[in-house]
Amino acid sequence: MNYSETIQYLYSQLPLFTRDGASAYKANLNNTIELCGRLGNPQNKFKSVHIGGTNGKGSTSHMLAAVLQTAGYKTGLYTSPHLKDFRERIRINGQVIGEQKVVDFVAEHKVDFDEIRPSFFEMTVGLAFDFFAREKVDIAIIEVGLGGRLDSTNIITPLLSVITNIGWDHTNILGDTLQLIAAEKAGIIKPGIPVIIGERQPEVADIFINKAKQESSQISFASDWIKGLSLKSEVRSQDSRISQINEFLAAEVTYPSQSSDLRLQTLDLKLDLTGTYQLKNVKTVISAVDELRLQGFKISDEDLREALGKVKELTGLHGRWEVLSRVPLTICDTGHNPEGIQEVLKNIAAVSYDRLHFVIGMVNDKDLSKILWMLPANALYYFCKPDIPRGLEAESLKLKAESFGLRGGVYPSVKAAMESAQENAAINDLVFVGGSTFVVAEVV
Numbered sequence: 001m002n003y004s005e006t007i008q009y010l011y012s013q014l015p016l017f018t019r020d021g022a023s024a025y026k027a028n029l030n031n032t033i034e035l036c037g038r039l040g041n042p043q044n045k046f047k048s049v050h051i052g053g054t055n056g057k058g059s060t061s062h063m064l065a066a067v068l069q070t071a072g073y074k075t076g077l078y079t080s081p082h083l084k085d086f087r088e089r090i091r092i093n094g095q096v097i098g099e100q101k102v103v104d105f106v107a108e109h110k111v112d113f114d115e116i117r118p119s120f121f122e123m124t125v126g127l128a129f130d131f132f133a134r135e136k137v138d139i140a141i142i143e144v145g146l147g148g149r150l151d152s153t154n155i156i157t158p159l160l161s162v163i164t165n166i167g168w169d170h171t172n173i174l175g176d177t178l179q180l181i182a183a184e185k186a187g188i189i190k191p192g193i194p195v196i197i198g199e200r201q202p203e204v205a206d207i208f209i210n211k212a213k214q215e216s217s218q219i220s221f222a223s224d225w226i227k228g229l230s231l232k233s234e235v236r237s238q239d240s241r242i243s244q245i246n247e248f249l250a251a252e253v254t255y256p257s258q259s260s261d262l263r264l265q266t267l268d269l270k271l272d273l274t275g276t277y278q279l280k281n282v283k284t285v286i287s288a289v290d291e292l293r294l295q296g297f298k299i300s301d302e303d304l305r306e307a308l309g310k311v312k313e314l315t316g317l318h319g320r321w322e323v324l325s326r327v328p329l330t331i332c333d334t335g336h337n338p339e340g341i342q343e344v345l346k347n348i349a350a351v352s353y354d355r356l357h358f359v360i361g362m363v364n365d366k367d368l369s370k371i372l373w374m375l376p377a378n379a380l381y382y383f384c385k386p387d388i389p390r391g392l393e394a395e396s397l398k399l400k401a402e403s404f405g406l407r408g409g410v411y412p413s414v415k416a417a418m419e420s421a422q423e424n425a426a427i428n429d430l431v432f433v434g435g436s437t438f439v440v441a442e443v444v
Contacts, residue, residue: 003099006106007086010120031118032152035126038112042126042133043156046076049288050156052144052188053164053198054181055340056281059273059320060164060198061143063285063307066314068139068292069093070307071299076132076140078153080121083318083441090128094314097131105130121145125152139297147174149187160291161188161217163208164198164284167339168370178204186211194218194291198284222287223280270309275321275333276350277343282308319440321347324433328425329353330418332433332440336362338370344434345374353430357421360401360435361385361414364392371435372404380424381408384417386438414442 001009036043051061058079065077075093082088087096105127106113113123125145132140142158144151166182174181182204189195189211197208200221212219271278285308289299311317321344324330329351335344348356356379362368363386383398385391394410401408411417414433421431433443 001103001107003103006103009106010086010123028150029152029155031116031122032125032155034116035109035112035118035122036129036155038109038116039126039130040133042129045133046137047139048142048156048158049139049160049162049292050142050144050153050158050188051162051164052148052151052185053162054167054185054337055335055343056164056198056277056284057143057162058334059278059281059317060162060284060288061141062315062317063273063281063311064288065091065094065141066307066311067285067289067299067304068141068297069314071297071303073138073297074136076128076135076137077143077315078125078128078132078140079143080124080145081437083437083444088316089124090131091315092132092135092137094316096316097127101131102127119152122152129156144185144188147184147187149184151188154188157190158193159295160288161190161193161195162198162284162288163188163195164281165339166201166204167337168367179207182207183211189215189217189219191215192217194220196284196287196291197221198287199223199280220287222283226283226286269305271311272309272313273311273317273320274323275343275347277335277347278320318444319437322444324443325422325431328357328422328427328429328431330422330431330433332443334437334440335434336366336436338374341371341374341435344432345376348430348432351430352428354426354428355380355430357382357425357429357431358408359384359414359417359421359431359433359439360397361394361417361439362392362397362435363388363390363438364396365390366392368392368397368400369404372401372406375401375404375406377405377407379406380421381406382411382417382421383408384411384414384439386414386436387442388438391436391438414439418443 051057061079065075068075077091080089090097142153142156144153148154163185166178166185174184186208195212195217200223209219289304293299319332319334321331321333324332333344335341358379359382361384383394385394398410411420418433425431434440
């Protein structure tokens, strides 16, 4: 098979979460363990950092990869889902895996696939680990796909585990309380492996503390000991054009009592990832970098400054409070659960505009009520369906939204909805596109 045929085979033959939802989720690691065993257990042949959480794990993964890459380490990066191209999931130093590598891997192991029947995600994890091992990366940043305890990535033994935060997402799989969700996320905490929790949340903090104690793992909360970190977001306009969108971080970092000369000093950082929520992620990244330095990695303060100033260039990250157009100002964001939407609304509130045009699409297995009640009633909505089987029909979304006082029209596609919003928007209006990662994937 050529590359196109190979990708079609993967999408059509194997369970795919984006297509099938919860039915594609495997409640054990058996297939991943069996597949990686046949691959020679490549996950044991490179160093890694494991990153989980509800929101921010993608940005955190990309930022940390950018820092390590800038420091001179050959850095693998595994993330999901992809936006445009399957190969975005697997990168080394920002470069996506080659098409032929994907073709050769599937051809070589198709018999194994037929015997084991791994899910799409399990196969992709095997591909990533095999690729990183063959290419002899110095370290790989591995993002959890869903949950943690039973996620296919959880067969690694990392140098460091990171959990960004806990929020309401995939409750039909992970549990219907924050405590149950946190317990699943805490499943990536390994015996004797230090863990960093990005955000201390009183309702779930003890779950992480107790799990770390059980595993004899050192635990720290980034939000506890990095103090005085402030973010200033600037949106500068001239002649109704957005000439620059930057975010500046002024960090005064207060470290625990066991301070070391290896710890990072006070920093002034310029961040190319816009969105006020990146403040939380930067704290987590600084904490992770500090721990890696204590483990012997040579990462200078200048490496950190340089990397955070060009994360998108170094890693190819898209869809985080990203400006798509300046006239009218059009911004997209992948936030899709209640906590993610809350952060989106904070950023919208920080922008000066006359009227908000909100292009929105969602998937059909979300609890819409947890999100729709948060949205502003004075916006004009453009309802659409992301082009995936799990996409919620635009008319259904509109009917549900109307029960929360949200008004707008139905459009046949995400692109048509965005184009209509931009045509209707006055020069000082704001167009926002989001509600689902899969909506953003169609516009970036």
